[in-house]
Every structure is written in structure tokens, then in C-alpha cells.
Amino acid sequence: MSADPGLTVRAAAKINLYLGVGPVRPDGFHPLATVYQAIGLYDDVTVADADRWSVSIEAAPGIAGDQVPLGADNIAVRAGRSLAARHGLDRAAAIAIHKGIPVAGGLAGGSADAAATLLALDRLWELDTPEDELLALAGDLGSDVPFALLGGTASGHGRGELVEPVADRGSWWWVVVGNETGLSTPAVYRAFDEHTGTAHDPVIPAALFAALAAGEADRLAASLANDLHEPALAVRPDLGRTFAHGRSAGALATLLSGSGPTVLLLARDATHARLLAAELGSLGHERVWVAPGPVAGAHQLTGLIG
Numbered sequence: 303m304s305a306d307p308g309l310t311v312r313a314a315a316k317i318n319l320y321l322g323v324g325p326v327r328p329d330g331f332h333p334l335a336t337v338y339q340a341i342g343l344y345d346d347v348t349v350a351d352a353d354r355w356s357v358s359i360e361a362a363p364g365i366a367g368d369q370v371p372l373g374a375d376n377i378a379v380r381a382g383r384s385l386a387a388r389h390g391l392d393r394a395a396a397i398a399i400h401k402g403i404p405v406a407g408g409l410a411g412g413s414a415d416a417a418a419t420l421l422a423l424d425r426l427w428e429l430d431t432p433e434d435e436l437l438a439l440a441g442d443l444g445s446d447v448p449f450a451l452l453g454g455t456a457s458g459h460g461r462g463e464l465v466e467p468v469a470d471r472g473s474w475w476w477v478v479v480g481n482e483t484g485l486s487t488p489a490v491y492r493a494f495d496e497h498t499g500t501a502h503d504p505v506i507p508a509a510l511f512a513a514l515a516a517g518e519a520d521r522l523a524a525s526l527a528n529d530l531h532e533p534a535l536a537v538r539p540d541l542g543r544t545f546a547h548g549r550s551a552g553a554l555a556t557l558l559s560g561s562g563p564t565v566l567l568l569a570r571d572a573t574h575a576r577l578l579a580a581e582l583g584s585l586g587h588e589r590v591w592v593a594p595g596p597v598a599g600a601h602q603l604t605g606l607i608g
């Protein structure tokens with residue numbers, strides 16, 4: 303056992319304030335016009351040099367850490383290998399993940415782990431990979447891995463991997479209503495193709511940019527939208543009850559997080575968020591968190607900085 307304490311990077315969950323989906327592309331992905339926001343639920347990823355690649359998970363209460371694959375297909379291991387390959391290095395690392403982001407929830411927890419691993423190993427191995435190259439490696443790993451590096455509030459185009467910061471003057475408060483059963487992202491996109499479909503490439507509404515720039519919660523509430531809402535409800539009709547609970551509790555708006563099944567409630571402020579969370583708890587929801595946004599992208603917590 304090595305005494306090396308390793309190096310820790312924190313990465314946040316993401317939500318999509320707007321998720322516009324276009325017709326499926328020849329490569330099987332869908333063109334997106336989305337606005338991402340990083341919110342205050344975190345995974346902490348600690349890396350240390352090792353003879354072979356490994357990953358271990360420790361989960362916060364209410365998080366199904368046992369649902370994360372631990373083999374070579376783990377996205378954090380794939381991230382580490384891709385960074386080593388990019389630099390022609392024959393090195394490996396032990397990756398220890400503390401999960402505070404619900405698994406398979408539509409909050410991009412796996413993408414957060416991949417982004418955190420890229421940054422952590424870049425620092426541990428003193429590689430100084432240029433930011434655009436790190437973003438390109440991230441985009442190859444998954445559509446929302448680049449945003450997990452960037453954080454804050456950002457637009458996403460292409461299949462979601464092309465990210466640009468967006469002006470956001472708000473201090474938003476979200477209630478995150480998790481679900482004990484995860485939802486497969488490809489299954490929701492299939493339902494989109496079968497039931498919803500669209501002929502047009504999506505565009506982010508100007509009203510959303512204006513609401514973010516003004517920092518006004520009522521305006522933001524009116525411009526939140528997710529094209530995966532109907533398809534997710536087709537796959538998981540039980541989510542209708544969660545949305546109804548959010549509305550009856552007095553949320554400014556309810557929104558499906560990414561491809562679901564997590565449901566987001568927009569609150570007026572932190573106090574309102576705590577009241578909403580308590581109300582959802584009393585309605586029988588066991589996995590409820592309060593999270594502010596926007597928060598930072600992947601950043602180093604421990605180890606030598608410099």
C-alpha cells in the first residue's frame with residue numbers, strides 16, 4: 303500500500319436549462335442546442351500512480367455507487383488511458399471516486415468523473431496539456447464531458463461537446479429530485495426518434511439568454527424546456543407524479559434533467575429551495591437534494607498546486 307495521498311479533483315453535476323434535440327444524424331447521435339449549468343452536487347476523484355489501472359467507488363448516502371461499472375469500460379479509466387495515449391506514456395493510475403452525483407440520473411455523473419480524471423492526471427503527471435486538446439479528448443469520451451471541465455453556464459452544440467460560456471448573473475437554487483431507478487440515455491433518445499421526432503435543427507431561445515443575463519428567476523422559469531421530456535415520460539410514466547408533486551409544492555418551474563429520470567424544481571431562493579425539498583420529502587421522495595448553480599467546472603482540491 304502506497305502512502306501517496308494522491309491528487310484530488312472535484313467535478314460538478316450538470317443540468318440542461320434548455321435541451322433542443324434535432325433529427326438523428328448518420329452517426330446515431332442527435333444534434334443538440336443546449337444550455338448547460340453546473341450545480342452543487344459533486345464527485346471527488348483522487349488519482350495516484352499505480353502499476354495497473356483500477357477504479358474504486360465510495361458513495362454518499364442515497365447514491366447507488368454499486369451501479370457504476372468498475373472494469374476497463376469505466377469512463378474514468380477510459381479518460382486516463384486516453385490522456386496517457388495522447389502523450390505516448392506507458393503509465394497507469396489508481397482512481398478513487400467519491401460519488402455525490404446520482405448514478406444514471408441525467409446529471410452526467412460519469413462525465414464529471416471523466417473530466418476530473420483528465421484534469422487530475424494532467425496535474426499529477428505534470429503534462430500541461432493545452433486546454434483545447436483536453437476539451438477534444440473530453441469530447442471523444444462523451445458528449446457532455448467538455449462541459450464538465452468548463453462548468454458555470456454554457457451553451458452546447460454539435461452533439462453537446464462544443465461548449466461556450468454564457469453570461470449568467472443569477473444565483474439559482476435547484477431542488478434535485480432523484481429516482482431509485484436509473485434511466486438509459488439511448489433508450490430515451492430512441493423514444494424521441496419513435497414518438498416525438500423533429501425535422502428542424504434546434505435553436506436556443508433568445509428569451510433564455512436574456513433571463514440568464516438578467517438573473518431573474520421568474521423569467522428563467524418561463525424559458526426552461528427539454529425536448530426529451532415527452533420521450534422520457536413515454537419510457538417512464540411514473541415520472542408524471544414527480545412533476546405533479548413539484549408543481550403542487552410551489553416550484554417556479556419543473557424540468558427533466560437531461561434524459562432523466564432526475565426531476566429539477568426551480569426555487570425562488572435558498573429558503574424556498576429548502577421548503578420545497580421538505581415538501582417533496584413529506585410526499586414520499588427519499589432522494590432530494592438542494593443545489594445552487596452555477597458552480598465551477600473541474601478543479602483541483604488537494605495535492606501540490608503550481
Ligand code: C5P
Pocket residue numbers: 330331332333334443444445446460461462487488491
Ligand atoms: O456521448 P454520450 O456517450 O454521453 O452519449 C450516450 C448516448 O446518448 C449515445 O450513445 C446516444 O445514444 C445518445 N446521444 C444522442 N445524441 C447526443 C448525445 C447522446 O443520441 N447528442
